[in-house]
Amino acid sequence: MLEVANLEVVYNDVVLVLRGLSLNVPDGEIVALLGANGAGKTTALRAITGILDIHEGDITKGSVTFDGEQIDGKDPSAIVRMGIAQVLEGRRIFAEMTVDDNLRAGAFTNTNKASITAAHERVMDLFPVLQGRRKDSAGYLSGGEQQMLAIGRALMADPKLLILDEPTLGLAPMLVQQIRDIIVDINRQDVSVLLIEQNANMALSIANYGYIMETGKVVMDGDPQKLLGDEDVKEFYLGLHSEGERKSFRDVKHYKRRKRWLS
Amino acid sequence: MMPAILVFAEAGGQEAIDKFANATSSGIALGAIYALLALGLVLIYKATQVLNFAHGALAALGAFFAAYLATVLNFPGRYATFLPLTMQWLLSALVAVLITALVGLVLERLAIRPMIGEPLFSVVMITIALDIVIRTITDDFIGNNPRPLGDPWGADVFNVGPAIIAKSEVATLIVTLICLIGIALFFRSRYGVAMRATAFDQEAAMAQGISAGRIFALAWAIGAGLAATAGIFSSLFPRSSIGVSNTTAFFAFRALPAIVIGGLDSITGAVVGGFIVGLAESYAGAYLVGDTWSFLGLGFAGVMPYIVMLVVLIVRPYGLFGTEEIRRV
C-alpha cells in the first residue's frame, strides 16, 4: 500500500537526514517504525505526507508511492485527499478552537456532508469521552483527551492509512494502554497504521511488522517477535540487558553514543 | 450613556447636549471606518501572522476602482438601469471590492506566498514595499486631481435628535455591521474553521489536508476586500468630500491603535477597538481644545488613540480581547 523506496532527505541544503530509507506498509496492517531521537522518524513522516517544504527540507533521492501512485512532490492536501492522515508528534490540537471545530478542521478534505456525519459518529464511538466536551475549548482537555482528539481529528478525513507520530509521548501507562487499544480498534475498521514510536514495547505488541531506524536508514526489520528477541533492541529500546540487568551508559560502545544532529 | 447626557444637560444646557451628541455621532461614524480597516488588518494578521502595511494602499485602490466604475464607466449600472441609483452605485462599489479582493489574491500569490516560513518582519517589510508599489500606481491612476466617488447620498443629512448625521455615515455603519456579521459567519464555515486552524498551527493544519497557501490567499482576498470597503466609505462626505486622492492611503495608519486596543487577533476586538479609537479621537477633538487646553499643543486629538492604546496595554498587554501568547521555556 505505502511504499517508501531509498529515500534521501536534505535539510537546508546541508543536513542529510534520511540516507536511503526504505519501508513498506501493507494493506490493513499495523507497521511500527522505531528509532531513537534523531534517527529520522519524523523526517520520514514529513517526507511521506509532504510537509517537508515548510521545514526547508528536500527529497533528493528515492520515491514514495501510495497504492501504486507516486506521491512525493505532491502537496499535503492532495496526499490527505488520497487517504493518508497523520497525527503529529505532540498532539498539536487547535487549542483555541472547540472540540467540534477541531474535528471539522480534520474533515477539511471531506466535502460530503453525509460522510462527515458518519466520520463524526465513528470518532464519537471510538472516543466517548469527547462526546460530553464537544463545545469546550480543546485547550482545556487533558493530555490523554487531547491525544484522542488528535487521533479523532485525523480520522475525520476517512483515511486508508493513518500515520501516528509518537502518540504515547508523555502519557501515563494507563493512557498508553488505552491508546494502544484504540489503535487496534482503528486498524480493525480497515485502516492501515504506520506507528512511529520510541515506546518499542507498546508498538511491537500490536504491530504486524517493525522497522528500526538509526541515523537515517533502516538498520533492522522483521516480525515483532524477531525484533523483541534481538539483543540490541532489548538493550537500546527496551532498556534491558540480555540478562535483564541495566547496563551503565559508559559501557556502551563509543560508536553507539554518536552525536545526534537534529533532535 | 443616558446619565452622561443628563450630567451635561445639568451643567451646560441644550448647547452641551448638542455638542456631546455631535461629538458622539461623529465619533461613531469615524469609528465605523476604523472598525472596517481594523477588521481587514486583524483578519490578515490572524490567518497569516502578518501586519499588513499595504492596507491603506489597498483601501485607496478600492476607492479608486469604485470612483472609476461609478463615475466613468457606470459599470455595472449601465446594464441595470432598472435599478434605483443607490443600488447601481452599491453594485459598482461591490465590483470594486471584488476587484480589490482579486488584487489581494494576486499579491498574496506573488509576494507573500514565497515568504511562508521566513522571519515575520521580513514579511512585514514586503508589505511596506507593496504599499509603495500599489500607492505609486494608484496615484498615477487617480491622476492630477482627486476623484469623487459619485455616491448617491451626496451631502444629504438626517436630523436625529440633537445630532446631524450624514446619510453616508449611516450607510457606513450599516456596511460595517454587515461586514462584521459576514466575517463572524465565515469563521463558522468550512473555510473559516480551516483558517482558524491554520492561524493557530500551520503545520498541524497542513497535516489535516488544509492547503495553507489557499487559506492565506483567501485571507488576503477578504482582507483586501475589507480594505477596499473601508477605502470607499472613508472617501465619502463628510470625511473626505473630494473622494479618493493621493492621501487616502495614509488613513489606514490611524486604525493601528484600534487593532492593538482590541487585541491583534480578535475580530470582536477590532470592531470594539475601532469604535473606541473613533470616539476617543472625536471627544478629544471636541473637548480638549480652547485656551484651557492650549498646553496640549497642536493636533492632540490625533495622538489620543495612541494614549488610549498605551493605557489599555499597561492594563492588558494583549489588548482587550486578544489571546495571551502562552510562553514556555
Added chain:
Amino acid sequence: MRNRPRLYVSYASEMALLPTWTQKIAALVFLVILVLIPFGVIPGLGFLADNDWLKILSRVSIFAIGALGLHILSGLAGQVSLGHAFFVGIGAYTAAILGGEVGKGTWGLGLPIWIWLPAAGIVAALIGALIAPTAVRVRGIYLAIVTLGLVFVGEWLFRSLPFITGGAQAGRKFPTFEFRFWQEEVPFLDFTSDGPWFGIQMTSEAKTYILLLVFAIITVIVAKNIQRTRVGRAFMSIRDRDIAAEVMGVADTKHKVMAFALSSALAGVTGALMGAFVGRLVPEGFSLFLSIQFVAALLIGGIGTVTGTLLGATFVLVLPRVVQDLTGLLASTAQTGTGWTAAVANFFVSTAEGDPGIVSTLPGTSPGLNVAQFNLLLYGLLLIAFLIFEPLGLYGIWIRIRNYWKSWPFTY
C-alpha cells in the same frame, strides 16, 4: 596544532574583534578604500569622489550609526522597534537647543560640538530608558505598534514646541560641523568650507565625509564590542528565549531597558549628525518613514550582524540613487541607443507625446508614470524581489557563498 594555525585555541581568540587574518586584512583594505574615496584615486570608484556621491556616502555613515543602534535593540536583544525615528528626533533637537544659533526665534545656546553631540546621545538614552519599562511589557508585533505610537506622539510633540523645532512645515536651523573650544568666533577645525587640511586641498564635502566616517567607525567598534561583552550575551539570550534567559539569571527587563537606552543613544547621535549635515529639518522628517528605513536596513542587511547592518544601511540609501540612474540610462538608451537595448528601453520609456511606454520622461503631459514614480515603483519592486529571493539579507548571500566554497566540491 602546529599544522592548523587557524584553529581557535581559546575562547578569547574566537571572540576577538576580527578573529582571522583574512578578516583583519579585509577590514584594513576596506578601511583604506573608504578613506581614499574622496581623493578619487581608486580605479573604478572615481565617481564616488564627486560631491553628490560623497554626500550620499556621508548620509550612509550617519544612517549607519542609527542603524547600528537599532541593531543593538532588534538584532541583539530581539525587540523590534518602529519608534527609532522618535529618538532620532530627540537627539536632533537636543543638539539644536545646545548648539543652535543664539538669538534666533528658536532656542539655541551656541555650545560647541563636543557638548551637543554627546548630549544628543545622552538625552535620547535617558528618554529611551524612561519609556522602555512600559514598552517592553509587550512583545513582538505589539511592541512594534506601541513604538510606532512613539513616532506619532513625537510628531505631535515636535509640532507643538515651535520654539524648539521651528514648528510644523517650517523647521529650524541646526548647528554645523565646526570644532570650537567654547563659543569663540573662529573654530579651530571647520568642515563647512573648502580649503587645505594638513597640506591637502579638500572640499567641505570631503572633510565632512571623513569626519562622519570616523564617527561611523567608532560606532562600529562600539557595536562590535557590545556583542562580545556580558551585556551583549545577555541581550542575545533574551532575544533567543527570554524566559530561559530569565531563569538563568539574566534580568529580563533590566537588559531590555539597557538595550533601549543604548539604541536610543545611537539614534540620538544620528539625529544630531543628521541635523548638522542637512542644516534644516522639519518636525515631519522624524516620521514613520524614517523608522521604516532603519528597519529595512536591518532586514535587508541581514538581522543580527554588524556587517549586515552596514551593508543594509548602504543598500537602503544608495538604492534610490541607483534606481534614478537606471531610469536615466533607460531614457538615454531609448533616445540615442541602437539595437536591442534601445528597443528594450523604448518599451519602458516614452520620450515624446504619443509614444507608448510605462514611464514617461515628460512629467505630467503624457500617460504613464513619470520618472519619479517609476523610481519609486522600481524601488518597491526591488525591495520585494530582494526579500523574496534572499530573506536572510545581504549577509545571508555572503554566508551562502561562503558555505558553498567551504565544502566545495561537495554540496553537503
Added chain:
Amino acid sequence: MKKLRIFGLILVFALIAAACSSSSEDTTTTAGGEAATTTAAPEATTTTAGGSEETTTTAAAPMEIKTDFGVDLEAGTITVGQTADLTGPFAPLVKPILAGQQLYWSWLNANGGIGGLQVQMETRDTAYQVEQHIAAYDEIRDQVVAISHTTGSPQTLAIADALEEDSMIAVPATWYSGWTDTNIAPAVVHLGAPYCLEAMSLLDWISDEWKAEGNDAPTLAVASIPGDFGLDSMAGALKWAELNGVEVVYDGSGTIIPGQDQKPVADAIVASGADMVFVTTTPSTFGEVFGGALQQGFVNAKWSGAGPTYNPAFIAEGSPIADAIQAMWYGGFYAQPWGGDSAGMALVMQLVEEFAPDMPANDYVGLGVSEAMLVHAALQAAYDSGDLTRAGVYAALRTLDDVDFQGLAPNENYVGTTAEQVQRAITLYRPSVANLQAGGSGSEIVENNFVGPTAESFDFQEACYQF
C-alpha cells in the same frame, strides 16, 4: 524555487550593476522630443515670450559667452533644474506645473532656443521632504544653470544657503512672503503675490460681496495648516481683520493637521457662526473641513483661502460638495487660470494644442509656463550680456525691472527694495460647474490683476510670517 532564487539575485545585481556603471557618465533626461531635431542654428530672430526688452538677438559667436555649469556650448544646450514634489502631497499641483514648463521649453527650442541653445530640463523628485529635497539639489546642482522650479517653502529654505553659495537662482512654487523679502534667501525669486497680500485682496473682495448683499459688517473665522503656507496666509487674514476692524470669531491658525480628523475644526467654525471663512490648507483637508461644516448646515458664509487650497475636484462630477462650493467659494490665483483672455494664455492654448492635445485643463499649467518665462527672461538677459554662468544669470535677473508674462501673470520687478519688488495683484475667479463641463478647468475668471484696497495700502517691508 532554488533556481528561481539565484536567477532573481542575478537579476537584481545585474540591474544594480547596470545602473552603477551608468552613474559615472552623465545621464540626463532631455526636454522635448523636438530637442534632437533642431540644430543649434543661432541665426534666427527670436521673439522672446519672457520679453526682456531685447526682442532681437544677433548670432553671438559661442566663444564669446562665459559659462560654468549647466551650459554646454558644444552640444548647444542649457540645462535648468527642477527639485519638484512628484510623488508627495503636492504632486497633483506640481505635475501640471512641470508639464507647463515642458511645453514652453519645447516651444522655445523649436523656435530657436536661447540664441540657438536648446533648453533642457533636469528634474528630481523630492516627495515634499526636506532631506530628499536637499539630496535632489545636491545631485543636480553641478549640472544646471538655474532652478526653474522648487516645491515647498521649508524645502526651498533648506537649500537657500546652498543656492546663494552657488549663485543659483530658483523659482519657488510657493508664495511665501519671504521670497519677496530681500533679506531672506535672495537667490529665491518670487513670482506672484505672496500669501499674506493674497489673503488681504481676497478678504477685501468677499467682504465687499458680503456687504453688496445688503448685510452689515461681517465676522471672520480663519483656520490653516501649520507652516509658512498656512501661517503666512493667516498673518495676512488677521492683519486684514485688524486693519478693517472686523471681528475674528474663530482663530484656528495652524490647527489643521493633515492626516487627522478635521471635524473639530469644522465644528469650531460652525460654532463661531462666522459670515466669512478663510481657510488655507491642502485640498483634501479643506474638503474635510468644508464637508464637516456643510453637514452641520453651515451654508450662509462666504469661503475663501490661498490658491492651492482649492482643487477643481471640488466641483467635479459626482462631488457631494459641488453645489455648495460653487455657491460659497471665492478663489484667487497667482497667474491667469486656464482659458483666460491674455496673449500668454493664448500661447499656452496653442502649445497644448501642438504638443499635448490630450492634456486635461488645469490652472497650474499656465503657472508652469510663467515660471519658465521668468527663467527664460533671466537666461536671455544673461545671454545678451555674454555671461551664462550661474552668477551671470543671477546678476541678469536682478536687472529685470519689468518682466512681461504677456498677461499670463502680472508683470514682475526684481530690482530695488522689498516694497518695490512686491507683487500685489491676483486673479479672482469663481468655481463654475458649467465651465468644467465645457472642458475648462472649472475656474471662471472674475477679474484679472485685482488688488484689494487693503492689500494696496499695506506697507510691505518684510515677510509677514518669519520662520
